[in-house]
Amino acid sequence: MLFEYSLIQRAREKRVRIVLPEGSEPRILQAVDVLRRRDVADIVLLGDPVAIRAAASHVGVAIPEAGVEIIDPKSSPLRESFINDYYAMRKHKGATMDVASDRMLEVSYFGTMMVEKGLAGGMVSGSIHTTANTIRPAFEFIKTREGVGCVSSVFLMCLKHDVLVYGDCAVIANPTADQLAEIASSSADTALQFGIEPRVAMLSYSTGESGHGEDVERVREATAILKRKRPELLVEGPLQYDAAIDPAVAATKMPSSAVAGRATVFIFPDLNTGNNTYKAVQRSAGAVAIGPVLQGLRKPVNDLSRGCTVADIVNTVAITAIQAQDS
Structure with missing residues (x-):
């Protein structure tokens, strides 16, 4: 409990924006409620705003006006520039503009691009997506820190x-x-x-x-x-x-x-x-396992287990915020 408390306190020291691509997942929304009440980080939720607010209402969570932004990748004004950026970064691997357009409809790719472009300090995903879905975009264009051979x-x-x-x-x-x-x-x-x-x-x-x-x-x-x-x-x-x-x-x-x-x-x-x-x-042993915490990336992207609890999400967002402070 002391360690988890210390994570929250360190995350609050410097304001960081964390993007959560699984915006309509009930556990994510419950975690956002905790994160905002504890003032841990500013949050970006990705997805259809109507679906997100309906899901929040269903689990009894009110999405606050301050500190939480909802972005729909399908209609966001960021989408066009993200498509161009992805194409520029991946055309040497055979990516076409059509591929880039499709990628930026995927919330994990859109969220990772927000991190790459400095529009968010880090990303946390994986409550309903596989590890591969979560970390593949980071491998493609965030890449590893200088001097690090593997993630x-x-x-x-x-x-x-x-x-x-x-x-x-x-x-x-x-x-x-x-x-x-x-x-x-x-x-x-x-x-x-x-x-x-x-x-x-x-x-x-x-x-x-x-x-x-x-x-x-x-x-x-x-x-x-x-x-x-x-x-x-x-x-x-x-x-x-x-x-x-x-x-x-x-x-x-x-x-x-x-x-x-x-x-x-x-x-x-x-x-x-x-x-x-x-x-x-x-x-x-009744241990609390916080993670997996990804290491070696230039900017923080972290994966959740699909069996994660609300507390797991809160802890992982706090860890990601601390990593973003240091990156």
Whole structure:
């Protein structure tokens, strides 16, 4: 609760405009009601204004006049310039004006273009759209920050006494050693951004030099790459999860490590492991899982789970606003 409160307080420090493409989704509208009452951010809802106001009325939410704007991509005066911009950015990939016109009818593309053109600080979507629908436009024309090789994600896992960072649990299915190092580097930066001291555990089924095999060697190589690129970071790997988080186990398996037993950033070897682990911890330990938080993009676009709650949406908008303040 303290961490969630701190997110809201930080988001309020500098006014940011966040675009929500799924404007008529009831959970989005309920979240907007909370966000405006807490004065977290200014909001842009995309969609048919009549449908949005009807949906708001149905769930008992009044859309305030101040701080919330409704834009219909079909009739917006922005549409023509967005079509031209998209065509200019994607014609080398074979895009035609007709393709550009169709893309700007899609709320995810329209919302992402608002972010790219500086008309919104960030975008949050995914409550009724797939991850691919949400992040594909960002991959096409927002692209990665300079020096970042890939977009990845983390979940901020809020446990009873700690907030831990889990990556990558949503984007890269089978990362190479270079990608694992990149995920770890970005995750450490994300941890710092949200006030968590990064102590990075590169997870595997083996700790230290005790195991061998293709999967553990990939983690070992990724650890070496990260240590070369970011010598200032506290990094250990390969580590088993228990050795990474439990001081008693760490004292036995890796007693001299500055990370083992006190890790805060956990980098999983693949998406299968990461996604299942975060959900297991969320459901079994009663953790609040905030995310996925996308990292590596020039401007913030974040994805929601289609099973997200109103609180999840509020937290994700607050995180996106904080990222936008720093971008």
